[in-house]
Amino acid sequence: MSEERIKQSYTKQEKQAVFDNEFLPHINSMYNFGFRLTLDPDDAKDLVQDTYLKAYRFIESFQKGTNAKAWLFRILKNSFINDYRKKTKEPSKVDYQEVETYYNSEDVNRQITPDLRVESLQDMIGDEISNALNSLDVDFRTVIILCDLEGFKYEEMAKILDIPIGTVRSRLHRARNLLKEKLSEYAKSMGYKNTEL
Amino acid sequence: MTPPNNPFIQADGKKATCMEMLQIIVDGEATSEQQEYFKNHMDRCLPCFKSYDLDMAIKQLLKSRCCGGEAPTGLIEQIKIQIKQNTPS
Numbered sequence: 711m712s713e714e715r716i717k718q719s720y721t722k723q724e725k726q727a728v729f730d731n732e733f734l735p736h737i738n739s740m741y742n743f744g745f746r747l748t749l750d751p752d753d754a755k756d757l758v759q760d761t762y763l764k765a766y767r768f769i770e771s772f773q774k775g776t777n778a779k780a781w782l783f784r785i786l787k788n789s790f791i792n793d794y795r796k797k798t799k800e801p802s803k804v805d806y807q808e809v810e811t812y813y814n815s816e817d818v819n820r821q822i823t824p825d826l827r828v829e830s831l832q833d834m835i836g837d838e839i840s841n842a843l844n845s846l847d848v849d850f851r852t853v854i855i856l857c858d859l860e861g862f863k864y865e866e867m868a869k870i871l872d873i874p875i876g877t878v879r880s881r882l883h884r885a886r887n888l889l890k891e892k893l894s895e896y897a898k899s900m901g902y903k904n905t906e907l
Numbered sequence: 908m909t910p911p912n913n914p915f916i917q918a919d920g921k922k923a924t925c926m927e928m929l930q931i932i933v934d935g936e937a938t939s940e941q942q943e944y945f946k947n948h949m950d951r952c953l954p955c956f957k958s959y960d961l962d963m964a965i966k967q968l969l970k971s972r973c974c975g976g977e978a979p980t981g982l983i984e985q986i987k988i989q990i991k992q993n994t995p996s
Contacts, residue, residue, distance in 0.1 A: 729990075734983060734986075737978045737982065737983055738975075738976065738977050738978050739974070740978070741976070741977070741978035741979070741982070742973075742974050742976055745976075746973070751979070755979060755982060758978065758982065758986075759982070759985060759986055759989065762986045762990075763986070763989055763990065763993065766990050766994075767993075826961065827961070828960050828961055828964045831961075831964050831965065831968055832964075834968070837972075839965075839968050839969060839972045839973065840972055840973050843969065843973055854969065855973075857934060858965075858966050858969040858970060859969055859970060859973050859974045860974070863936065864934070864936055879927075879930060882930065882934075883926065883930060886962070886965070889965065890961075890965070893965070
């Protein structure tokens, strides 16, 4: 928790009330986030459990009336980085320098995937979109989950991820291009590329 | 008719690119002036017009296919039990 925060004081009953009424209702979103990060149901369960235990333990740092979901997501994301990501042998593949350069370059308006059409998307009724999302590098996956699945605002995402808003936007932009490339591949392999229209 | 002032001008005086405008619109981060400006812009910019539909469709598809699942049954109970065990009464 990097920001200066005044610690709240909660009675045991208040603690319980905040936990039950403000934290627990987000369990499904939290599990989905955990699963999409770890891509493993058991790890997701452990991660969510761990996050809720931390949330209870550090409940004094939670400001009443602020966005509980964003606060929980932030704890889950940090737990994931500290406990799970270290275990994986592969370091993050995202080169942020390259992302920034890309976003600011002249050809930013270039259509990356001119062959991906709304019509092709409508035919993706199976796991294509979910698989495409899961195939992205975790940093790219994360911004799409936060923005498109959970509807967080850029400002909230910046706080959850501890990055500037400009980085949120450029990462999101790059993530969506990668997702479109993936979806294009699926569309092509499904044979919708050259259908009429 | 295009409004005279471009509400997408950034702090450094640079005009936002089409992709930057589109992103702000699609993510619901635009002010009403920006929405109005972009609507006019889209009438004249075919790439934006096409990308808008595609980006919105992808966003909706993600929302409908990748969330809405439920946490495993018993997870809440397990959490509550663990908290009880870890909290001195």
